Amino acid sequence: MIDKHYKISQQITYRGMIWLLAAQLVVMLPFAFFLPIWLIPVMLVATYWRIRVIKGNAAQPKLLLNLFILALGVAGIWVSGMRLLSLDAMVSLLLLGFAFKSLEVIRQRDALVVVFIGYFLVAVGFLFSQSILAGAYGVVALIILTAALIANQQSSAQQLSQNATRSNLGLSTMMLFQCLPLMILVFVFMPRFSPLWVIPSFESQAKTGVTDTITPGDIANLAKSDELAFRVSFKGQRPAQHELYWRGLVLNNFDGKSWQQLDNAYDSFELGMYYDQHMPWSETNITQQGEPLEYDVIYEKTGQPWLFTLTPSLTLDKQVKQLGDYRIMAKNDVVTPFLLNAKTYPNAKRDLNLGEQTRRLALALPSRGDNKTREAAKQWRAESASDEDYVNKVMTRFTEKEYYYTLKPPLLGNSNTIDKFLFESQRGFCVHYAGSFVYLMRAAGIPARMVVGYLGGEWNEAGQYLAVRQYDAHAWAEVWIKGQGWKRYDPTGMVSPSRVESGLEEALSHEGSFLEGQFFSAQKFEWLDGIRKKMDSIQYGWRRWVLGYDSESQANLLQTILNKMSSIPLAALVGALFIGIFLFWFVMLGLLKRQRYESYEHQLYRKFCKRLAKHGIIREQQQTPSEFAVIASSQWPEKSDTIRSFSLIYQQICYVDNADQAHDQSFKKMRQLLSELR
Structure with a gap:
């Protein structure tokens, strides 16, 4: 029986408004990690103003004042540097409207609008983060939003009840719990269709990780970050650490200071078109040898199309593009976690016959500069019996001379950088060594190119996968040898073998610069390391089995079920699941009905x-x-x-x-x- 004193008041109550403001703050809080943080103070100011209005200490803002406040918010978004048609700008505008809406909430129907916008914003939050923590926080936000919705449908007497807060949260949680069985059933069996539209990505500032233009300091900066790049699980025996060269980009052009892919500025689409026309992908250029290696990779979002694989990878997903220089690209920028299944032949030979266009790119040098290096290359090549002998001579030089591996190399200026590094400073990071090595090869007339990506990774025993982080970023060289094709050479390994065999932390142990800017990094505290690995293992399972559950995974699951069951038992199983859900609802609703409310x-x-x-x-x-x-x-x-x-x-x-x-x-x-x- 409904209490005769309960009625739906048109005017929102003080406690109902407090619930609404709390829900707004909970919904907006996670966006502070991705969007301008000043949106949160704006929300707090609007909250304070609205509370004063309810208490009668301030007046309701007029139309002109509302327009002025909105104009200030739009100006703030513009000053923050976001493009007008970008996802960040659109979400920021929505958050502004969500915050300012509290200033004009007077009736219960206004509260409904705020709550429904809040539900939408919880879903929008997953465009920025799909981690397991983001999922858990989203559930909490839904509970509080629903509790605010319940509170704004109660009378003043119900809101003043001693157990009102606990009751609202409990009822909200129970409602979500009742939906859980149907949510799981829909997630597993509902057909997954491609979206009718996608959100365009304009956020160049959101790009992270290895880029298509590299100067020596770029990878050194990446080496100071422990941000995750991707995770790998192997189907079979895991390769040795020194074999894990994750190829990302091939850089052919050197302008005297920086390395880039080509001598013109190409975006990712134009680059793919260029390689299709001049150096198209062909499996006939690969001579397969040895046993293949299969693995699955889950890439973190980077805002870039570059994917990192072992070379050469042959069996790949239809969503990727293979280029003639053996790099792998996604067909679109990676803006959400991306799962890739791959197969590689580590001992395969590549390009036994080198194309003319590829040869031209692999021999290009600036028209002037670094004369000392050019003369040395000619002299050393004349002293060598073959190209391979010359390569070994240059590699040996890095061990015989006093070269040092460091994250803190001296500046080389803007000209003659190769000369200054090889004959003066002799201190550098992997880009210094790979870049100077490729230069020495080309100066001697031997095709060579720089490859950038990642080396090694950290094995997680709990999850049985490899975690590759930004500090694993690395650069090495490829040299074309007649009769052998492209061969990998890593001059960094001659200077610092521990970098190749054991990783960056051990290689830099002598100078203590590993993650020096991150005092509380788990790698520096042994007691945090176990917790970090366990949490990372849980996150990997979430990415692989929940976020990675796509149409292909669903088809494989249904095929497995259909192969084991005939049509009649399968129909009976599906019917039993739905009947079970309805029975569960009836039981729960019956239990809730017994909880009579006392005014x-x-x-x-x-x-x-x-x-x-x-x-x-x-x-x-x-x-x-x-x-x-x-x-x-x-x-x-x-x-x-x-x-x-x-x-x-x-x-x-x-x-x-x-x-x-x-x-x-x-x-x-x-x-x-x-x-x-x-």
Whole structure:
């Protein structure tokens, strides 16, 4: 039976507004990690202003003031440097409207608009992060939003109940829990269709990781970050650490300071077209040798199309593009976690016959500069019996001379950088060594190119996968040898073998520069390392089995089920699942129905009777409040005024239709009278 005093008030109550503002803050908070952080103070100011309005200490903002505030918000987004048609700008505008909406919430229907926008923003948040923590936070946000929705449909008496907050949160949680079985069933069996539209990505500033133009300091900066790049699980035996060269980009052009893919500025689409026309992908250029290696990779979002694989990778997903220089590209920028299944032949020979276009790119040098290196290359090549002998001579030089591997090399300026590194500073990072090595090869007329990507990775024993992070970024060289094709050479390994065999941390142990800018990095504290690996293992499982559950995974699961079951048992299983869900709902709804609500005035009167009972004044079940007040006053004359006043107020609330605001004053008076009976 519905309490006769419960009614849907058009005017939003103070407690309902507090619930609404709390829900807004919870929804907006995670966006501070991805969008301008000043959006949160804007929300707090709007909240403070709205509370003052409810208390009567400030006036409701007028139309012109609302427009002025909105204009300031739009100007703030523009000053923040976001493009007008970008995802970040659109979401920021939506968040501004969400925050400012609280200033004009007067009626319950206004509160409904805010709650429904909040639901939409919870979903939008997964465009920025799809981690397991983001999923858990999204569930919390849904619970609080639903609790705010419930609170704004309650009367003032219900909101003032002592257990109102707990009751609202409990009911909200129970509603979500009731939806869980159907959510799982829909997730597993609902067909997955390609989206009818996608959100365009304009955020160049969101690009992370290895880029298509490299100067020596770029990879050194990446080496100071422990951000995850991708995770790999192998189908079979894991290769040795020194064999894990994750190829990303091939850089052919050197302008005297930086390395880039080509001598012109190409975007990812134009680059793919260029390689299709001049150096198309062909499996006939590969001579397969040895056993293949199969593995799965889950890439983190980078805003770039580059994917990192072992070379050469032959069996790949249809969503990727293979280029003639053996790099792998996604057909679109990687803006969400990306799963790739690949197969590689580590011992295969590549390009035994070198194309003319590829040869030209692999021999290109600037027209001037680094004369000392050019002369040295000619002299050393004349002293060598073959190209391979010359390559080994240059590699040996890095061990014979006093070269050092460091994250803190001296600056080389803008000209003659190869000369200064090879013959003066002799201190550098992998790009210094790979770049100077490729230059020496080309100066001697031997085709060579720089390859950038990642080397090695950290094995997670709990999850049985390899985690590759930004500090694993690396650069090495490829040299074309007649009769052998492209061969990998890593001059960094000659200077610092521990970088190739054991990783960056051990290679830099002598100077202590590994992750020096991150004091609380888990790699620096042994007690944090185990926790980090366990959390990372859980996150990997989430990415692989939840985010990676696509149409192909669903088809494989259904095919497995269909192969094991005939049509009749399968139909019976599906029917049983749905029947089970409906039975679960009926049981839960029946349990909820038993939880009868007790109005706040009845709760206070029950306390009133208990306090009188402690003094021996017992209320009989058939006695009305008026009759009991007369009897209690006669038995406790010192408190007769208090007893009569409390009973009178209680009866007025029960039988007189007063406004909610009047009820608030009555409840306050009843609590004061109760305190006098202690």
